[in-house]
Amino acid sequence: MHEVGIARELVKLALGAAGKADLGRLSRIEAKGHGLLPEEVESVRLHWEVETKGTLAEGSDLELEALPARGQCVDCGWQGVWEGVWEGGACPGCGGEDVLEEPAPVLELVAVSGE
Numbered sequence: 001m002h003e004v005g006i007a008r009e010l011v012k013l014a015l016g017a018a019g020k021a022d023l024g025r026l027s028r029i030e031a032k033g034h035g036l037l038p039e040e041v042e043s044v045r046l047h048w049e050v051e052t053k054g055t056l057a058e059g060s061d062l063e064l065e066a067l068p069a070r071g072q073c074v075d076c077g078w079q080g081v082w083e084g085v086w087e088g089g090a091c092p093g094c095g096g097e098d099v100l101e102e103p104a105p106v107l108e109l110v111a112v113s114g115e
C-alpha cells in the first residue's frame with residue numbers, strides 16, 4: 001500500500017520543518033496531497049499514528065487535504081488540474097495532446113505547529 005510511503009514522506013517533511021522552526025514537539029501538521037484520493041487520506045492518517053511513534057510528531061494531528069492531480073503540457077508549458085484535461089483530451093493552453101500527469105501524489109506541507 002502506498003499510503004505507508006505517503007505517511008513516511010509526510011513525517012520526514014514535518015520533522016524537517018520542526019527542525020527549522022526549532023520546535024521540540026509537534027502538535028499539528030497541515031498538508032496537501034495533489035493526486036491523493038479522498039479515501040486514501042484516512043489510511044494515511046492511520047499510518048501517521050504508527051510512523052510518528054517515538055518522534056517529535058508523536059500524538060500530533062494530521063490535517064491532510066486531498067486535491068486533484070496536476071498536469072503539465074509538453075508543448076506550451078501549461079500547468080493545472082490534470083483531471084479536466086484528461087476528460088477533454090487536449091491542453092487548455094494550446095489544444096495539444098501532450099499533457100503529462102504529474103507523478104502522483106505530490107505532497108506539500110502547509111504548516112506545522114508545536115512548541
Ligand SMILES: [Zn+2]
Nearest residue numbers: 073076091094
Ligand atoms: Zn499546451
